[in-house]
Amino acid sequence: MSSERQAVEEPGGPAPAPRGAAFLLTQLGTHAADRFATRVAELGLTPPDIGLLRTIATRPGRSQRALAADLGVVPSRVVALIDRLDGKGLVERRRSTEDRRNHELHLSAEGGRVLGEVWRIAAAHEDDILSALDDDQRARLTELLGLVVAQQGLTPGVHPGYRNLPGGQRS
Amino acid sequence: MSSERQAVEEPGGPAPAPRGAAFLLTQLGTHAADRFATRVAELGLTPPDIGLLRTIATRPGRSQRALAADLGVVPSRVVALIDRLDGKGLVERRRSTEDRRNHELHLSAEGGRVLGEVWRIAAAHEDDILSALDDDQRARLTELLGLVVAQQGLTPGVHPGYRNLPGGQRS
DNA sequence: TATTGTTATACTCTATAACTATA
DNA sequence: TATAGTTATAGAGTATAACAATA
Numbered sequence: 460m461s462s463e464r465q466a467v468e469e470p471g472g473p474a475p476a477p478r479g480a481a482f483l484l485t486q487l488g489t490h491a492a493d494r495f496a497t498r499v500a501e502l503g504l505t506p507p508d509i510g511l512l513r514t515i516a517t518r519p520g521r522s523q524r525a526l527a528a529d530l531g532v533v534p535s536r537v538v539a540l541i542d543r544l545d546g547k548g549l550v551e552r553r554r555s556t557e558d559r560r561n562h563e564l565h566l567s568a569e570g571g572r573v574l575g576e577v578w579r580i581a582a583a584h585e586d587d588i589l590s591a592l593d594d595d596q597r598a599r600l601t602e603l604l605g606l607v608v609a610q611q612g613l614t615p616g617v618h619p620g621y622r623n624l625p626g627g628q629r630s
Numbered sequence: 631m632s633s634e635r636q637a638v639e640e641p642g643g644p645a646p647a648p649r650g651a652a653f654l655l656t657q658l659g660t661h662a663a664d665r666f667a668t669r670v671a672e673l674g675l676t677p678p679d680i681g682l683l684r685t686i687a688t689r690p691g692r693s694q695r696a697l698a699a700d701l702g703v704v705p706s707r708v709v710a711l712i713d714r715l716d717g718k719g720l721v722e723r724r725r726s727t728e729d730r731r732n733h734e735l736h737l738s739a740e741g742g743r744v745l746g747e748v749w750r751i752a753a754a755h756e757d758d759i760l761s762a763l764d765d766d767q768r769a770r771l772t773e774l775l776g777l778v779v780a781q782q783g784l785t786p787g788v789h790p791g792y793r794n795l796p797g798g799q800r801s
Numbered sequence: 802t803a804t805t806g807t808t809a810t811a812c813t814c815t816a817t818a819a820c821t822a823t824a
Numbered sequence: 825t826a827t828a829g830t831t832a833t834a835g836a837g838t839a840t841a842a843c844a845a846t847a
Contacts, residue, residue, distance in 0.1 A: 477787060480768060481662050481756040483775040488659010490784055491652050507837095524805060533839060538807060560805040560846050585652040591781030592774065597651060600774045603767060604654040610762030613661055616648060678814095695828060704816060709830060731823045731828040808843075813836105820831075 491588050498580045502573060503547065510617070511540055512566065512574050515550060520563045522555075530617065549573055662759050669751045673744060674718065681788070682711055683737065683745050686721060691734045693726075701788065720744055 496506050504512075514529055515521075523541065527534040541564065544550040549570035555561035566574065589597050608615070667677050675683075685700055686692075694712065698705040712735065715721040720741035726732035737745065760768050779786070 477752065478772070479752065479756040480772040480775060481666070481759040482752075483772065483779055484655070484659050484759065485663045485666065486659070486784055486788075487775060487779055487782070488655050488657070488662065490782060492656045492660065495652070495656065522805075534806070535808080535840085536838065539838090558805085558847070562806070581648065581650070581653075585650040588652040588655065588782070589778065591777045596774060596777075599770065600778075601649075601651040601654065603763065603771045603774070604651060604658060606762045606767075607760065607771075608654055608658055611658070611661060611759070613657055617657075693828070705829070706817085706831080707815065710815090729824070729828085733829070802847100804847075805845085806843105807845100808841100810839100810841080812839080815836090816834085818831100818833080820829105822827100822829085824825100824827075 491584075494588065495581070495584050498584055499577060502576055502580075504573070504577070507540060508544060509577055511537075511544060512549065512570060512577070513616075515564050516566050516571065516574055519565045522561045523564065526564065544570070662755075665759065666752070666755050669755055670748060673747055673751075675744070675748070678711060679715060680748055682708075682715060683720065683741060683748070684787075686735050687737050687742065687745055690736045693732045694735065697735065715741070 492506065499506065499509060510530060511526070514526060523537045524534055527537045530537075541550060541552065545552060548567055551565045551567055552562040553565060555563050589600070592600060663677065670677065670680060681701060682697070685697060694708045695705055698708045701708075712721060712723065716723060719738055722736045722738055723733040724736060726734050760771070763771060
């Protein structure tokens with residue numbers, strides 16, 4: 460806030476680092492998301508896919524509209540996402556007998572198996588990202604992040620990757 | 631890692647939260663990035679704009695190629711970014727007299743003023759994101775994040791928003 | 802008439818490849 | 825021939841609007 464510029468006149472390399480925790484959070488969060496995306500790509504899945512699989516596994520039988528509402532996403536997007544997962548044989552659309560407009564969403568057996576793989580990958584990912592910290596430090600970090608998450612009013616388990624901005628703009 | 635499914639059969643709301651620090655980092659990092667983007671949007675700027683302004687301010691007179699290399703971005707993208715900032719009168723392209731192929735990039739006076747605004751906004755942003763924590767907690771969080779950033783080999787001051795993935799895919 | 806899922810369309814961000822001017 | 829900047833083009837992701845089937 461005080462010293463302006465700090466003009467580091469070195470020939471190479473990028474600008475001097477902002478040292479605030481907010482910037483570190485952005486930098487690290489993006490990095491962690493990228494690493495996770497790379498890992499699940501080995502399963503042929505994207506991070507949005509994971510969110511869908513996880514949500515469907517938790518409460519099977521819900522409609523696409525309900526799913527869209529949960530994730531804060533437009534229904535037409537759920538169509539495309541489910542199309543992919545359906546094509547891969549991971550989820551099933553079952554026409555509701557009560558209200559034939561609805562599709563009840565379920566994980567297939569293969570979908571359940573793949574989701575198990577995802578959990579394994581997530582654990583390895585966690586260990587990779589936090590490998591600089593010992594157990595005590597990890598616990599403290601988790602606690603501090605939990606406080607921030609709660610105060611910022613973020614929905615537990617749904618990260619803001621599902622938002623309603625056009626063009627997929629991210630920072 | 632151990633308990634599968636955990637089937638919480640509640641009628642509403644999204645899936646149960648993964649509680650790992652890596653997920654919290656992703657969730658929080660995305661959130662922080664979004665908030666920051668919203669704030670700088672009031673200046674008519676995007677987060678990539680900020681990175682460019684910051685880098686140019688730090689080492690004025692460099693070429694677009696050098697800037698692209700610093701940010702890990704393709705040169706054609708720098709063209710579009712600079713076009714916008716040039717059109718707003720925030721940066722200037724000056725044909726180099728030594729090698730007339732080069733454009734030396736400089737901040738205009740207005741650009742410097744706007745960058746000052748950005749710093750003010752960044753400070754407010756920092757305070758907003760961390761408002762759940764007292765000074766001691768903030769210091770500890772910053773320290774822990776710094777350890778993780780260093781171990782993960784991230785370039786200080788350049789967040790991975792500048793990468794080389796097609797389609798702008800993010801998690 | 803209202804709602805579910807769907808299709809058609811458009812827009813943003815970003816990369817790759819081809820091109821121009823300069824060296 | 826090689827390099828700096830540029831333009832043209834393409835693709836992914838996502839939203840909005842129009843539409844068909846069902847209620």
